[in-house]
Amino acid sequence: MKMESSDKVKYVLWFAQEHVNFRAADIESVASIFNIEVNYHTEISDVPYCIVELPSEKEAHLLASRCISLRSVLELWGHGKTNEELHNSIQQTPKDRMYPHFVSEKSFRLTVETFCKSLSMKEKVERIESFSYLPIEGNVNLKDPDVTFYLLEYFGQDSNNIPEQPYELFFGRWVADGQRSLIQKLSLKTRHFLGNTSMDAQLSLLMANQAKIVPGSLVYDPFVGSGSLLVSAAQFGGYVSGADIDFLMIHGKSRPVRPNQKVREKGESIKSNMQQYNLSSKYVGVLVADFARPLWRPDVRFDAILTDRKFFKIPQNEL
Ligand SMILES: C[S@@+](CC[C@H](N)C(=O)[O-])C[C@H]1O[C@@H](n2cnc3c(N)ncnc32)[C@H](O)[C@@H]1O
Structure with a gap:
């Protein structure tokens, strides 16, 4: 400074x-x-x-x-x-x-x-x-x-x-x-597909800034979960991709987390979140993979790895 x-x-x-x-x-x-x-x-x-x-x-x-x-x-x-x-x-x-x-x-x-x-x-x-x-x-x-x-x-x-x-x-x-208006726009309260560790919109946006995502950045989240970080990165113009070990999460079949929701709605997924925010053109895709097993060829390059591995439970008032 x-x-x-x-x-x-x-x-x-x-x-x-x-x-x-x-x-x-x-x-x-x-x-x-x-x-x-x-x-x-x-x-x-x-x-x-x-x-x-x-x-x-x-x-x-x-x-x-x-x-x-x-x-x-x-x-x-x-x-x-x-x-x-x-x-x-x-x-x-x-x-x-x-x-x-x-x-x-x-x-x-x-x-x-x-x-x-x-x-x-x-x-x-x-x-x-x-x-x-x-x-x-x-x-x-x-x-x-x-x-x-x-x-x-x-x-x-x-x-x-x-x-x-x-x-x-x-x-x-x-x-x-x-x-600040983006925090409201991307709020988890109105997010189509949520997981029990979805990162809140404000922190996701702050993280995307720290990762210096710019239009055209190729972004990867190796612990993608419900893809909250992909949403904020795509909001800033990044092309986003990710992986997660949890097959059910990647396929939108994990247990619903909203208090009144018994079963997932048809089509709930990371992809549907991108559609919700009109960011489909930035969505590269997600796959099931264990981070411990090398997945990418050594010459693959991403502009940013944007991820969180820590377990945060979403506060009830965010659901
Ligand atoms: C804190 S959550 C990420 C939450 C995500 N940022 C979101 O907004 O939903 C961590 C994720 O890492 C995944 N995970 C844990 N071990 C993994 C591994 N070895 N390889 C890939 N993913 C793993 C978990 O299934 C979980 O979805």
């Missing part, structure tokens, strides 16, 4: 507060896929914000286009440990960076987001009014604005000990959202 300080454009990586330990790997893998130089002004930690410098907004969009851990990326216009520091820092941000977004042609919204504290509407309005010195000329549009400004206030992570004032404040312009 390269830490630097300069006058270049800074961005806030705003993370979802889940699988915190995978954040850094997610960002670094995606940065490596797109060959993006990320200069860190603060460390990636369990705090859901990290300030970085990126070569341009294009790179902010690229990071957001693949990162699963990211909620959003904002262009940073102000940062401080107190309100005074925040507003001083906004006033020092070059006008030519902010003012093009304040013109009358652009509608806007200013959203206040707090971490570990809820604010009343009155408190939110007071916060919004504290920015009235900014010469914003556009109309307010809460539903579909041309530009969204965010005030982020961080009150720590101890819900039993919430401070009166935030520990840290950030102000900036929304640039892009990360790929």
Whole structure:
């Protein structure tokens, strides 16, 4: 992680507060896929914000286009440990960076987001009014604005000990959202074919990023099970294949795992999962094989082996 300080454009990586330990790997893998130089002004930690410098907004969009851990990326216009520091820092941000977004042609919204504290509407309005010195000329549009400004206030992570004032404040312009919507799209709750160790969608996607799957990658999972990792790899454009020692699993005949399901539906299989997500064109195939017995010719090459061998039981609320 390269830490630097300069006058270049800074961005806030705003993370979802889940699988915190995978954040850094997610960002670094995606940065490596797109060959993006990320200069860190603060460390990636369990705090859901990290300030970085990126070569341009294009790179902010690229990071957001693949990162699963990211909620959003904002262009940073102000940062401080107190309100005074925040507003001083906004006033020092070059006008030519902010003012093009304040013109009358652009509608806007200013959203206040707090971490570990809820604010009343009155408190939110007071916060919004504290920015009235900014010469914003556009109309307010809460539903579909041309530009969204965010005030982020961080009150720590101890819900039993919430401070009166935030520990840290950030102000900036929304640039892009990360790929959190894929977690919902590929959720096990609606997955056609499930096994009792199907990897959950979020971890599968994080793993596919760490494996740096790109369109055209040839991917193999030697412990494929119900093929969750193949789904996430195919979602990112990989051509996917796998093997498993369990004949019944590979043929979609293993015992159903959903509480109310007595028998498997016709056609339940890894292949039907690919069809469910419109990823059939990425499906190479799966076979029954024992990993302990050499299967492939020595000259066969895969771009990525994406696998998990550990036994995770799916939580009941995921079924
Ligand atoms: C943790 S599960 C993988 C779950 C998979 N990622 C999924 O989403 O369903 C491990 C799998 O390894 C398979 N397995 C165990 N020993 C094996 C071996 N020697 N060769 C191939 N597969 C094996 C098991 O049958 C099981 O399906």
